[in-house]
Amino acid sequence: ETGVTQTPRHLVMGMTNKKSLKCEQHLGHNAMYWYKQSAKKPLELMFVYSLEERVENNSVPSRFSPECPNSSHLFLHLHTLQPEDSALYLCASSHLPSGAGGEAFFGQGTRLTVV
């Protein structure tokens, strides 16, 4: 398998549930990202991990908790979400330092619906 893989592709959860999104990259990259794509809003960067260390947290509520156990895997743990958290959650990876590139490669996303 190649590229960036996200599971599950679709998730429906209640506001009191706890669930996790998983991302795995097979590109040998050392940085991973979570982005949120909501209807009619630009893509929002949520978290950045570089060499398994969180280097950015863009004012994301604590009900979203990321985890990066190694450079190939990234999780987003979800707890006590709100309906407005329903969105497409995209994982991406890239290589740092960026050198002449700087591009990120994305997974297919997890479509999350909070009911």
Added chain:
Amino acid sequence: GNSVTQMEGPVTLSEEAFLTINCTYTATGYPSLFWYVQYPGEGLQLLLKATKADDKGSNKGFEATYRKETTSFHLEKGSVQVSDSAVYFCALSEKDGNNRLAFGKGNQVVVIP
């Protein structure tokens, strides 16, 4: 801060028509510029990129030129196909940062047979 502005609204055109999607940017440094494409139900795929002024990125018949003087990176394709129907996002990343991407709002492109 960094930002990307794309033209407003969806784009609807006939097969074999010429496509242009405008993109302008604001950045403090010298960013890399990208176009990503999102097909229905999918994630984002890198379409093309340019890393310095006057570079031209190209892929699958699409082209975009990094214009520093006008801070623009307009996407063009000479003859679109129905299969080009998708949402197109312009984006930038600062070379000295963590490759974080700033995206435009995206443009829905619908190609009619």
